[in-house]
C-alpha cells in the first residue's frame with residue numbers, strides 16, 4: 579500500500595472533521611462516503627480518470643488484434659453444449675473473434691446505447707460492438723472503497739441485467755461485466771477477468787492493471803489533498819481536457 583495511505587490509516591496524518599460536511603474525516607469518508615464530495619462530482623472525476631485509462635487499454639487491444647494475421651483457430655464457433663469461455667481462453671479472447679470491434683466510452687459526450695441493439699436510456703461506461711458477429715460487451719466501472727467491491731459488482735450486475743437480457747433476446751451474444759478498481763489502488767478480480775475475456779494477456783495485463791490502479795490511487799490522493807478546497811476548478815479542467 580502507498581505510504582500516504584498507510585500514514586493516514588495509522589493516524590499519522592491529521593484527520594479531524596471532513597472540511598466539506600463536518601463529519602468524521604477518515605480516509606474512508608473522504609475517499610468514498612462524503613455526500614458533499616459526491617455532490618461536487620469529485621468521485622465522478624476519479625471514476626472518469628480510471629475509465630480513461632481502461633478505455634486506452636481496450637482501444638490498444640483492439641488495434642493490436644486488427645493487425646494480427648487472421649488465423650483460422652482464432653474464429654470461435656461455439657456449438658450447443660460447449661463452454662464458450664473455454665474456447666475463448668484457447669483462442670485469444672473476444673478481440674480475436676471479430677475484426678470490426680467498435681469502442682464507445684461514456685466520457686466527454688454522453689454515450690448513447692446503439693438503438694439497433696436495444697432501446698434504453700442506460701449508459702454503461704463502455705460498450706463494445708461487433709456488428710458482423712452480432713456481439714456486444716457492456717462494461718461498467720465502479721471505483722469503490724475496497725470493502726465494498728463485491729457489493730458494487732452485484733449492484734451493477736443487477737442494474738444491467740434487463741438490458742443484457744434484451745440484447746440477447748434480439749440475437750446479440752451479450753456480455754455484461756461490472757468491473758471494480760479499489761479507490762486505494764487495489765485491483766478487483768473482475769477487472770482481470772474482463773481484460774482476459776477481451777484478449778489482453780500476459781505482460782499486457784500486468785502493465786494495464788498497474789496503469790489502471792495507479793490512476794485510481796493518484797486520483798484518490800488528489801481528492802485527499804484537495805479535500806478542503808473548492809472543486810469547481812478541477813471539474814472545469816477535466817471537461818476542458820475531454
Ligand SMILES: [Zn+2]
Pocket residue numbers: 596597598599600601607611612613614615
Ligand atoms: Zn464529508
